[in-house]
Amino acid sequence: MTDEQERNPAEPLRVGVLGARGRMGLEVCKAVDAAADMELVATVDQGDDLSAVAEAGAEVVVDFTTPDVVMENLRWCVEQGVHAVVGTTGFTEERLEQVRGWLADKPGVGMVIAPNFGIGAVLMMQFAARAARHFESVEIIEQHHPRKLDAPSGTATHTARQIAQARAEAGLGPVPDATKDEVPGARGAQIDGIRVHAVRATGLVAHQEVLFGTTGETLTIRHDSYDRASFMPGVLLAVRAVGDRPGLTVGLDPLLG
Numbered sequence: 690m691t692d693e694q695e696r697n698p699a700e701p702l703r704v705g706v707l708g709a710r711g712r713m714g715l716e717v718c719k720a721v722d723a724a725a726d727m728e729l730v731a732t733v734d735q736g737d738d739l740s741a742v743a744e745a746g747a748e749v750v751v752d753f754t755t756p757d758v759v760m761e762n763l764r765w766c767v768e769q770g771v772h773a774v775v776g777t778t779g780f781t782e783e784r785l786e787q788v789r790g791w792l793a794d795k796p797g798v799g800m801v802i803a804p805n806f807g808i809g810a811v812l813m814m815q816f817a818a819r820a821a822r823h824f825e826s827v828e829i830i831e832q833h834h835p836r837k838l839d840a841p842s843g844t845a846t847h848t849a850r851q852i853a854q855a856r857a858e859a860g861l862g863p864v865p866d867a868t869k870d871e872v873p874g875a876r877g878a879q880i881d882g883i884r885v886h887a888v889r890a891t892g893l894v895a896h897q898e899v900l901f902g903t904t905g906e907t908l909t910i911r912h913d914s915y916d917r918a919s920f921m922p923g924v925l926l927a928v929r930a931v932g933d934r935p936g937l938t939v940g941l942d943p944l945l946g
């Protein structure tokens with residue numbers, strides 16, 4: 690179905706999944722299958738032809754692939770007039786601008802790109818941004834399963850940017866730190882001046898702590914995803930909403946109300 694065609698709200702939403710044989714893709718296929726108002730019409734993984742999505746008449750595509758291939762997938766979706774819900778990481782401001790450019794040529798097509806679809810994770814990021822102006826020190830520790838391809842996580846990157854923005858708006862200077870980094874990496878990476886540490890261990894799924902400090906006290910804000918099912922309410926929310934949100938939506942925040 691193209692964006693010019695009216696959809697019948699009584700019909701289930703036709704959904705295609707990219708990265709369908711991956712850890713998240715498998716979970717999304719299960720969740721879409723179980724949703725009474727959706728129909729899983731196409732599943733695509735590496736080596737499969739994207740045209741299966743168009744042939745199946747998918748209205749919304751969900752992409753959980755890899756940072757290397759996601760831009761190609763999204764350009765194709767926009768060209769085809771298919772809405773997209775994207776969990777894949779690797780979205781720099783440059784990439785987001787590129788996507789906005791494609792969408793500008795296709796009014797009516799919507800895309801939701803979210804670094805984390807876990808409702809608790811979204812709240813953790815909001816709480817961290819809110820706390821940021823009140824604390825001199827802050828560091829982010831993200832923890833994931835060892836098969837994760839990227840570091841730091843998209844969630845940690847997004848959190849760091851939000852904290853940096855809140856600190857700048859509050860007129861806070863750099864986070865104090867007199868330590869000499871004698872072994873490179875010992876103090877983690879820096880994103881917009883915020884230290885981020887990435888831990889990888891078997892048994893973990895997706896976890897993040899934001900540690901704030903000021904005189905005589907610390908505050909730790911922590912979120913844990915113990916199961917990939919935790920991302921599914923957010924993914925389904927975005928699938929239902931994306932058709933009514935032309936253009937690019939970054940993050941799940943505006944959909945949560």
Ligand SMILES: NC(=O)C1=CN([C@@H]2O[C@H](COP(=O)(O)OP(=O)(O)OC[C@H]3O[C@@H](n4cnc5c(N)ncnc54)[C@H](O)[C@@H]3O)[C@@H](O)[C@H]2O)C=CC1
Pocket residue numbers: 707708709710711712713714733734735736753754755756758775776777778779803804805806807843920
């Ligand atoms: N936003 C969120 O809430 C979450 C985001 N993620 C992100 O989602 C992405 C996927 O994560 P996982 O499922 O754990 O990885 P995964 O490695 O298990 O799955 C990726 C899948 O994409 C497939 N793939 C590769 N190239 C493809 C192509 N051109 N077309 C279609 N499929 C292709 C792979 O064969 C694989 O099956 C990562 O970037 C991860 O960080 C993961 C969990 C939650």
Ligand SMILES: O=C(O)C1=N[C@H](C(=O)O)C[C@H](O)C1
Pocket residue numbers: 778804805833837838841842843844845894895896
């Ligand atoms: O790869 C993962 O697993 C996850 N990726 C996302 C990220 O990089 O933030 C979301 C969540 O942390 C799980």
